[in-house]
Amino acid sequence: MAFIEVRGLHKAFGGKPVLRGVDLDIERGRTTVILGQSGCGKSVLIKHIIGLLRPDRGSIVMDGVDLVKADERRLTEVRKRFGMLFQFAALFDSLTVAENVGFALREHTTLSDGEIHRIVITKLAQVGLRGVEDRYPAELSGGMRKRVGLARALAMDPDVVIFDEPTSGLDPVTSANIDQLILSVQKELGLTAIVISHDVASSYSIGDSIALLHEGRIVEVETPDGIRSSSNPIVRQFVERRVEGPIQIV
Amino acid sequence: MAVEKSWMEVLAPEKWAEFFGRRLTTLGDFTLMMARVVRLTFRRPFRTQLLFQQMEFIGVKSWFIILLTGTFTGMVFALQTYRGFAKFGSQALVGAISVMAITRELGPVLTSLMVTARAGSAMAAELGTMRVTEQVDALHTMAVDPVHYLLVPRIVAATLMLPFLTILFDFVGTLGCYFVAVPLLGVDPGDFTGRILELIKIGDVLQGLFKSTVFGFLLASIGCYRGFTADGGAKGVGEATVQGVVFACITILVGDYFLTALLFAA
Numbered sequence: 001m002a003f004i005e006v007r008g009l010h011k012a013f014g015g016k017p018v019l020r021g022v023d024l025d026i027e028r029g030r031t032t033v034i035l036g037q038s039g040c041g042k043s044v045l046i047k048h049i050i051g052l053l054r055p056d057r058g059s060i061v062m063d064g065v066d067l068v069k070a071d072e073r074r075l076t077e078v079r080k081r082f083g084m085l086f087q088f089a090a091l092f093d094s095l096t097v098a099e100n101v102g103f104a105l106r107e108h109t110t111l112s113d114g115e116i117h118r119i120v121i122t123k124l125a126q127v128g129l130r131g132v133e134d135r136y137p138a139e140l141s142g143g144m145r146k147r148v149g150l151a152r153a154l155a156m157d158p159d160v161v162i163f164d165e166p167t168s169g170l171d172p173v174t175s176a177n178i179d180q181l182i183l184s185v186q187k188e189l190g191l192t193a194i195v196i197s198h199d200v201a202s203s204y205s206i207g208d209s210i211a212l213l214h215e216g217r218i219v220e221v222e223t224p225d226g227i228r229s230s231s232n233p234i235v236r237q238f239v240e241r242r243v244e245g246p247i248q249i250v
Numbered sequence: 251m252a253v254e255k256s257w258m259e260v261l262a263p264e265k266w267a268e269f270f271g272r273r274l275t276t277l278g279d280f281t282l283m284m285a286r287v288v289r290l291t292f293r294r295p296f297r298t299q300l301l302f303q304q305m306e307f308i309g310v311k312s313w314f315i316i317l318l319t320g321t322f323t324g325m326v327f328a329l330q331t332y333r334g335f336a337k338f339g340s341q342a343l344v345g346a347i348s349v350m351a352i353t354r355e356l357g358p359v360l361t362s363l364m365v366t367a368r369a370g371s372a373m374a375a376e377l378g379t380m381r382v383t384e385q386v387d388a389l390h391t392m393a394v395d396p397v398h399y400l401l402v403p404r405i406v407a408a409t410l411m412l413p414f415l416t417i418l419f420d421f422v423g424t425l426g427c428y429f430v431a432v433p434l435l436g437v438d439p440g441d442f443t444g445r446i447l448e449l450i451k452i453g454d455v456l457q458g459l460f461k462s463t464v465f466g467f468l469l470a471s472i473g474c475y476r477g478f479t480a481d482g483g484a485k486g487v488g489e490a491t492v493q494g495v496v497f498a499c500i501t502i503l504v505g506d507y508f509l510t511a512l513l514f515a516a
Contacts, residue, residue, distance in 0.1 A: 079391060090387065093379075093383075103392060156392075
């Protein structure tokens with residue numbers, strides 16, 4: 001049984017279907033990349049997994065708990081097992097880096113300020129940052145913001161970390177650096193990682209398995225090698241960056 | 251022909267139904283969220299640090315603007331009432347009538363409008379920015395209720411601070427009125443203060459403070475709600491801010507009539 005099982009997930013907004021029966025297994029301790037064109041519903045799918053949205057139909061079972069049927073209190077407990085790195089980091093502007101990283105610890109634990117500070121320093125070091133604790137997010141570069149966002153996502157030692165477009169808006173070198181960071185953190189901590197992306201090169205380098213979401217359904221789940229050699233025309237068009245094919249430009 | 255068609259479109263029953271339907275939905279959504287704010291106000295953890303920060307921002311940092319508004323309102327009211335009352339030889343009533351208007355109406359209403367412009371707009375813009383940059387979602391994913399963390403301290407702080415700002419307005423408004431009426435216009439100081447003590451009751455002041463408490467809740471909840479439900483990037487935040495301020499001002503002015511009628515009836 002997979003760590004997270006998504007079955008027959010449907011969601012529509014204002015009568016417009018976005019998810020049309022998503023089936024997906026997320027394996028424990030592995031990195032699953034959800035690949036798909038912009039606007040295909042990747043973020044909507046992730047928001048369902050983390051309990052921010054309720055589906056119209058379908059189920060999401062994590063470690064035996066049905067997240068769709070769970071009440072808000074149960075969902076709050078489940079969310080503590082997740083960490084999320086947002087596309088643009090979503091750091092709190094009014095808080096310093098240290099306050100951002102230590103935010104969840106302050107909210108959910110009874111640790112002293114000293115202990116929280118020690119964990120913050122450790123988490124920042126884990127993502128390769130030192131001496132930035134007192135800076136505000138506006139004083140950081142895009143790459144540094146993502147690193148701080150990752151340190152914040154790791155602060156509570158989560159079971160699952162979700163990466164929403166981790167390399168979007170970054171230059172190729174910084175992107176490769178972030179990929180390396182995701183790989184090393186995932187291996188070192190044995191995390192279950194879910195990565196949303198439309199960056200094929202990045203997906204090959206960090207994914208244990210890659211799922212392609214198209215028109216609200218998962219059309220293929222394969223290893224990076226399996227995706228490379230896939231004969232599925234949707235997969236082929238996506239990885240070969242062709243305009244002609246079954247994928248219509250939205 | 252085109253004009254006729256456009257009027258037909260405007261008057262079409264389904265357009266009106268859609269228009270009112272959307273507004274009713276928003277009103278229902280707002281009411282539910284405020285019911286949640288009230289419920290969460292008494293739920294742990296009590297975020298006293300955030301509450302004090304907001305009380306400082308909404309209350310303490312608004313003192314100067316209220317000081318200016320109150321002083322000049324009192325001064326101009328003295329000028330206007332003096333001109334009117336001089337026609338009947340009742341200049342001695344300038345102080346009492348001005349203070350009655352200030353404590354019952356001008357104090358709570360103008361204080362609330364000024365705080366809406368300064369703090370209500372800031373609340374809508376800040377929460378709107380947090381919404382469109384996914385900071386609100388980040389709170390959710392960290393298992394923190396954004397309504398409890400963001401809305402409750404702001405709304406409680408505004409509700410608590412508005413009466414204090416209104417007291418400041420009432421005080422400086424009365425002083426402004428005095429300095430125009432007595433030294434400049436020659437009203438007898440004994441008449442000025444004597445008539446105030448004779449005609450102004452503590453109930454007049456309390457009525458104004460009650461109104462300002464209600465307006466504090468309304469301006470903060472409308473500003474917070476519009477910011478919290480903003481979408482569509484920078485443009486959406488701008489629209490949310492404008493709508494938050496406009497709706498809050500209109501609600502204060504319309505609500506003032508109904509509150510006054512209610513208080514008179516009581």
